[in-house]
Amino acid sequence: MSDAPNESQEKSSKEEKTELSPLRSIHTSNFPEILSTLNCSLVVSTYQAGRLILLRADGDKINTHFRGFNKPMGVAVAADRMAIGTAMEIIEFRNIPAVAKKVDENRPPDACFLPRTISFTGDIQIHEMDWGWSNALNNQSNRQVDLWFINTRFSCLCTRSADHSFYPQWRPKFVTAIAPQDRCHLNGLCVVDGKPKYVTALGESDEPGGWRDNKASGGIVMDIESNEVIARGLSMPHSPRFHEGKLWVLNSGAGGIGFMDQATGKYESVTKVPGFTRGFSIQGRIAFIGLSQVRESAIFSGIEIAQRPESERWSGVAVVDLSRGETVAWLRFEDAVQEVFAVSVLPNRTWPDLINDDPELIGLSYVLPDEALKDVPDDMRSTS
Secondary structure (H helix, E strand, O other): OOOOEEEEOOOOOHHHOOOOOOOOEEEEOOHHHHHHHHOEEEEEEEOOOOEEEEEEEEOOEEEEEEEEOOOOOOEEEEOOEEEEEOOOEEEEEEEOHHHHHHHOOOOOOOEEEEEEEEEEOOOOOEEEEEEEEOOHHHOOOOOOEEEEEEEOOOOEEEEOOOOOOOEEEEOOOOOOOOOOOOOOOEEEEEEEOOEEEEEEEOOOOOOOOHHHHHOOOOEEEEEOOOOEEEEEEEOOOEEEEEEOOEEEEEEHHHOEEEEEEOOOOEEEEEEEOOOEEEEEEEEOOEEEEEEEOOOOOOOOOOOHHHHOOHHHOOOEEEEEEOOOOEEEEEEEEOOOOOOOOOEEEEEOOOOEEEOOOOHHHHHOOOOOOHHHHOOOOHHHOOOO
16 A cells, blocks of 8 residues: 555536545555556445446546446446446446447547436345346246346345336245345345355344344355355455355455355455455456445444544555455545445446436437337437
């Protein structure tokens, strides 16, 4: 963490252009170079501040590009699609390249995500989400891509439904009912080869809110296929990820990053960072990890990271070299953004944009199937 920090400001809305923007941040001077070298950008959600944030390299600075949502949490990225879980709905966006020049003629984004569908779920406290094969848990041959998401309020793993609020696909074997009681605080999801494989939860409980009784050390990792707990004794774990043969997990209550010895169920710590770790995306040996300051509340009391002075608890993104267990860069929010939920790499996109607050642009951007384009006049057609 020795690199000199640079200041970064939101540049997309008039009220947030001042030097004292509540959305301001600072970052190490090497953060933009890391994104450029990896040829990617980051998507970050903060439900506490009601924003989706695109972190984009802009010369020697990080451009923090904010879009407003109602409590955005889970984010799922795959090729040219993105889904965002909010307070009561899941919004799916698609990259529409032909719209890019309408957004900015001088510097058009290299991906422009526009809303396509909305699924109303109700307030189910959507946590992590990812794309996988539909019917992946039923061993059927249907290979259609579907969105899987953690329904924390009902303690289950779900997919979307056109007719219902959600379709429950799996729940921990110790949870005996589908009820809006947040019994174990199911939160993290890991999809491996298109199949949901691992989840994290804050407690092995079947009682309403029962996970709170032992949150400092009651966290677990479960194998979905076997419905067995494969690791215990974690502190508020989040964001399981399978990468290069290892099952990585965030030991969030301790500000930790590590991996599981799957033979013994032992957590092997790799490093700790100055914040509650939540949100985890890996590109090669580099990991981008969300940091939250954590508020002084009953939810976070009694955990290791909350014992640190508030000045030593950060909100932002840490960049960790997993091979060395070393933090090599960081971005820290200075004011309004105090909690981060999701951090996702957007590969091969260095200057993306997402449009959710421009009714005219959305209203006048039409996407037609290829077979219909031949009947569209040439001067009205844009293909990509």
